Amino acid sequence: MVSSTERITETSKSAVIKAQYKKYIDRKIIFILFSIALIVIITGISATLGPYSITVPEVYSIIWQGLFQHPATTEEFVVWNLRLPRILMAVLAGMGLAIAGTMMQGIVRNPLASPYTLGISSGAGFGAVIAIIYGTGLIPWAGSGYLTIVNAFAFSLIPVFVIMALARFRRATPEMMILAGIAMMFVFYGYTHLIYYFADPDAMKEAYFWTIGGLGRASWETLTPMAVMLAFCIPLLMWRSWDLNVMGAGDETAKSLGVNVERVRLLIMILASLLTASIISFTGCIGFVGLVAPHICRICIGGDNRFLIPASGLFGATFLLCMSTLGRTILAPVIIPEGVMMACIGGPFFFILLIGKKKEYW
């Protein structure tokens, strides 16, 4: 008699855990679906804002119709060629940077890792400044229109190669990798400012505007390469989410669970850096979203990368889109660059969340 009651309580205990776990997973899925809905809604609102007034339902119908035919009317032209590229770029850039940040934090197991702290942004900035001020670059045969982009892309990958070489030849620990990234960030900043110091003021102003980071250069032409890169990198990164979870428990545990830690770390580092580089070489240094989006999502849904990667990508997209929309409206007709908005409003927002969070994580 006793044993049968015991068995009942034990099975019900398992059932309770199962139910709790399912609820826990459902919460993550709801967060992801909610973020998608939010992106659709904000896109609609954002596309109505500007000197030429269009209503929200009109925007959705114009976007729908535009999928099948070229814009003909003024409204259609404004939505498709002026407002939608900037909106889509905010979504793609926010998504890519947030996912790259999540992966980088995961592989170096450090909450400070981001495109900024690994030196990628400052490398890109340095490359762009050289191209703008001296009109030359690492790959001089790139067309003059693309010189800045190509140079920013090329220079942004230098810190990554240095970090990977350290990992390969000096068996660098994750801590060493992040310190090396920060060191390179300072080096690139130093040289950037050295160039500013001797530069012609007009050229310096243009270069400086580039480094602030914004979506002003958004167009269908710039969106295409970015979208291709995202479509290539994100599925590969998501495929590694389970390995990333295991690596979160430490290198030794990950190895004992059959993960080739060094190879996975290298692969993720390359993919995340390519992703970042292909975004910031068009937008300039909007790095903050890559640092905070993963943290905000971890506070909301926990650290399981299978859900954290898509969630933080979608949250990053929402976040950058909000900042972009605000930046276009609060001082209209002046547009405040997204890089500035992100730091000025996103910074305090993150700070409040950090103070208010209930659990001690890192």
Added chain:
Amino acid sequence: MVNLKVKDVEFSYESVRVLKAVSLELAASEVLGVVGPNGAGKSTLIRCIDRILKPQHGTILLDGQDINALHLTELAKRMGYIPQTTSQVFPATVFDTVLMGRRPHIGWRSNEVDTEKVLETLKLLNIEDLAMRDINELSGGQQQKVFIARAVTQEPEILLLDEPTSNLDIRHQLEVLDTLRNIVTERGISAIMAIHDLNLAARYTDSILMMNGGSVFAVGDPSSVLTTENITHAYGVEVEVNIHRGKPYILPIRPVGRR
């Protein structure tokens, strides 16, 4: 029934030789305790056996096959490792942590079977109530049980433990080692455990390998290895060894000589 043979393994960090010609053999359903003073090479030996470190010389054979010839996932299905310390920086629930043990068995999605295995192990270690808690909120003893649970869900034939009882209070020490013994008996697996506490080693292991300065100093059943002479020689400590319920019981007296 698994059989593990370690033959003449040598390992050096930079220029320091940590393991010198270490050999051992592990029988099926055996718990082997590895004891020795700090820096004797206990943890290094365990890491070499799990291929976390690669020995410069010697071979490690699992059922006659060199472990270097096995694929990483293949090895992970056969050996589970429980590290001394762990560094979970980001949040993770106990359930998800234990689920990680299924990594060698699954692709990128877990299924119903994996969930059942996790629930089964949680019950086995009596930590069901912790399932949805965050791993970083737990006490050292609870964490240790979670890590053992992770290695058990891995369904290995050999469990490797690096100081599983360090940082635990006496109740948790006994609980953890009792659980380990139960798992070994119930599942017919073997275990190698580096352990500092000689009394716990005497009580919970079938045989003991005593290391000193990177070499095997003595090996055999607990009462033949844990003798006054051996302990004095390896640790530089004067001890009194009593036999209590058929097992040696060590009472440390004072350090002797220079070390």
